[in-house]
Amino acid sequence: MPGEGARTWLIPDAYLPSAGAGRVAGHEAICILNTGDQAARVEIDVYFEERDPHLGVAVTIGPRRTRHIRTDRPEMLGGLKIPRELPYAIRLRSDVPIVVQYSRLDVTQPNLALMTTLGFATA
Amino acid sequence: MPGEGARTWLIPDAYLPSAGAGRVAGHEAICILNTGDQAARVEIDVYFEERDPHLGVAVTIGPRRTRHIRTDRPEMLGGLKIPRELPYAIRLRSDVPIVVQYSRLDVTQPNLALMTTLGFATA
């Protein structure tokens, strides 16, 4: 049975903040939920302000699983190293319906700040 | 009269943070609004990264009522104990239309951080 959601998701405000010096490193998470009973094959495209996008980072989310992808961990993004403190944007395209939420944790000051939103779903 | 909203809601980025040591404990809330004139019977499914989901936690929201479910209170989740500091995701399915919003309060540092989003609505 296919899961709920959509196949294309867009996140205009991505930004990997400074890691900071505290117990928790500043980071972003691209959180994917696959409620279906087959694996979701997802391609992630990364858009910039001043250069061409980096296309086609492949990730897989198992059936009935969630995956919270940390953008500061290249091993979770097929080796792609996201630069810190640079505005960018994200597109995800999946072969099956998924749901995508984006969150950021900033520790530029001693106390953390959080923000989150669903991605924009289409198709 | 049925209420407004949708029957299925999805929240990919759930995470019960450390309780911390301050006056306010770190927590999440799954906030449900039932504007209809009959009770909403809701089943909550919890998805993980590395194991099979926990399905079918039953909660009821009365007619013309809201319910803010704290995920750190097993008595509000049919006894289910959500582990702290573990990424997970949530699906809610209701027999009548409802609206669902997810919020998190993090007190890992001395000052709290907040985030919120609507769930993704479908069906």
Add this chain to the structure above:
Amino acid sequence: MPGEGARTWLIPDAYLPSAGAGRVAGHEAICILNTGDQAARVEIDVYFEERDPHLGVAVTIGPRRTRHIRTDRPEMLGGLKIPRELPYAIRLRSDVPIVVQYSRLDVTQPNLALMTTLGFATA
């Protein structure tokens, strides 16, 4: 010309936090945008966990205007006094299309925390 948006909006997670002791008082804002060329007559309903809703608070937003309603100011809610530190929820119904966003500023600790989301639009 009618404005953009929808006529019914729902916000499940409303909560007026402690005012705190700092320069900025803890508060919520229900932010309405009316891009049309006639006034929007809006009725606000307030839902609780343990008692019947308070229905029909009337507010008006002029044509091509925004209004950021502070829930801690009864004079902006037809005299309705929202209790602090009590979970509640909000419905807005308008005679013309509007757009509604909800934000909260919490100063329970010395440093403020912020969260925001669009309302859920229907009809």
Add this chain to the structure above:
Amino acid sequence: MPGEGARTWLIPDAYLPSAGAGRVAGHEAICILNTGDQAARVEIDVYFEERDPHLGVAVTIGPRRTRHIRTDRPEMLGGLKIPRELPYAIRLRSDVPIVVQYSRLDVTQPNLALMTTLGFATA
């Protein structure tokens, strides 16, 4: 090929906070993603509570590019100077589909606070 998204976007809760005195100035960002292969010509309208809107600020986002517009930088808004600490609202209209997310960083207290949401998409 046209990009994903919608042509009209609305943000009811805009507010440019105090710049503060820390390393990071309090600010807002209107973040636009254009995944299509032609430039997006966008007009931004700014709505107020007590006066007529300021219409038609023109910005362009190149094909396959993102742009994070800081509202405290008039040079990114065709010279328009947004007043600080005044509630307002934003409409964006594009000639091609785009996706729009709004974020705010508040440093009124020593530690920053963050909030974000997608705009409301229509047409």
